[in-house]
Amino acid sequence: MNLRLRTIAAVLIPLVLLAAVIVLFVRTNGAGLNVAPAAPIETVQFGRTILRPGEIELHLRNTSPQPITLAQVNINDAIWPYSVTPSPAIPRLGSAVITMAYPWVQGEAYEISLLSSSSIAFATSIPVAAVTTRVSSGTLLSFTLIGLYVGVIPIILGMLWLPVLKQMGAGAMLFLMSATVGLLLFLGIDATAEALELTGRLSDTFQGVGIIGIGIVGTWLLLDAIGRQQRTAERSEAGRRLSLATVIAIGIGLHNFGEGLAIGAAYAIGAAALGTFLVVGFIIQNITEGLGIVVPIAKDSPKLPALAKLGLIGGAPAIVGAWLGGLVHSPPLSILFLSIGAGAVFQVAYEIGRNLVWKRAGAALQERPLFAFGGVLAGMLVLYVTGLAIK
Template sequence: MSDTAVKSTPTRAWGLTSAVLLLLPLLLLGGVIALFLSTGGGLKLTSPAPVEALSVERTILQPGSIELVVRNTSPQDLTIAQVVVNDAVWPATITPSATIPRLGQATVRLDYQWSHGEAYNLTLFTNHAIPFTAEIPVAFNTPQPSVNSFGSFALIGLYVGVVPVYLGLVWYPALRQLGRRWMVFLLAITAGLLVFLGLDTLAEALEQASSVPTPMQGVGLVGVGSVATFFLLDAISRRQAGQGRSESERRLSLAYMIAVGIGLHNLGEGLAIGAAYNLGEIALGAFLVVGFIIQNITEGLGIIAPILRDRPGLRHLALLGLVGGAPAILGTWIGGFAPSPTLGVLFLAIGTGAVFEVVYEIAKLIQKDTSRQPMPLTVFSGLLTGLLLLWVTGLLIK
């Protein structure tokens, strides 16, 4: 060993000079931006026409009235000057103002005696004569929040999420009798189920991202929500692993993480069903309910797979089912009463990140369980079985 002492570099204390040097580039950047905005940067170019964009976020029909909730997604203020209904100019009341600031929201109300089942085409003209259309394929009364409607949507969420997940948990006593290889097989099935759910949720999020207002950057929102959720749950998992918890406690934590991931996915399903009913697609909504009931019974199987060796107790089983299934109720409420493309995409993105992080945790558990006795064919067949299960049941929905 050398007797020469290693000199450590002293840590310099932060002072006023350091703070100024840190902020200087940002201050200079702000000055450059302010100069460009105030002078135009010396450019002598003028736009031949204003760049305007208006998105219709929701259409509300009540007896004798039509309301459009719109958002200004253009780079500057926008003024709605005229509303046309089926080629006829119609007076409209716009609140809070006909001039909508950037990213601002307004409600356009028309006193109009529409007929049930008829189609209507509404065109909103700005003061620069730029048109924006909103179509009503089938006119019907938009569901409004009430005790009965909340109860109806809650019942749909119960059928879609809570009931099938709990039915899947009923397999717990029978599956406890299986041997070690079958336990690994079930874990692999769970991973396959979740991979399919994750891909399905990601595809749905990217599809809905196209309906998000351009400034909200739908695809970017998907990336932020999914990646942030993945690493947040991973950090929580690593912190729990470092607390010296027993194997049974870790498996129970994994079961709860699976339930959370499935719950977030069911939230997205609830949003889809609620939106279908909100748009008057009652037949489609009922079709989705039946399909999701059949598909989601496999989710209960996925939740209990990590804890088949343990005795978690009825309280934990009940809570696991609630965490996995109850978000579907919240989803139907949001989709039915306050549909929002941006919020829907964010929820789907969060669900995607959660599901894939849980797959990662299951993969680590499978690797640990098979470290002494590798079972590559068992893992492969289980993974493929899980994927095929949801693909086949998905035929009832798509």
């Protein structure tokens, strides 16, 4: 018992002393330094903008170090009446909804600025005004179909190349496995770039780069642990290859979740043309992902239910992503999910490179090293070209 008390005391004493140091610093006004800012530091993070006929609704969060009070709303430089829920006084990290009865016009652009009681302005814009998609059974069905078109169908179509893979020689398989690595690396780099771009629109309070680090590193470690556990449980070589294919499908599924988010968000803001281009581009791109899933089991004879399961694991997350992207607007969550997708495909690329290219295709790699180089480059170029239809 005494040992337990000493252990608890050893844990608590540094924390108590730390609290005392903080109190001392605050009570002495920063050790006598004038740390008060010359002007109030006020920032907000705009969330979703909802447009209804004759009404604009803004969602925002106070990311300032202190509470703020909204005092005025301007739409296209005109002062406009508004209401705030729950209150114009917004606590730190608190959220508010601003509603304005405004006769907006379909397809027009609007600039909206908010003024705080300290006369500090916060600006946002509506590039193209359109009625916001509402939650309904029809909407969910539409997003489900989009997810099927983007994720499940092209991946299953790509898996239909499995019989062709069985006929390939060692050199062709080395090239194809290397192309899969290149494909995944490109997807990871692209997802990371998109996440970094979103951090530019995120308040410093949410530490967007930190979210990216957590998503990439955490997902890598999680998938690595899952892969090791599955390989340990499976004793047969065929079972281990199927386990690797499952890990690849999980990684691709996490990435497709992010793709679904992007498409759903495009439709939600009324950019139907953008959403259509995204769908077509991802359909073309994701057929190669189905090919990547079946590469580890190319020499086996997996049963149809196992293949269907792999296809659903890799493609179905796009459906959930489309739901969330179309119905929920949260930049921090978008950054996190993009980072999770990036970490997933980076880890899967590493697994394929380590288990298939370097270990199992070692002899072919020694004889044809340029096949690996050409494969990685070809995989990246394929996605670059298909990406031209998306961006």
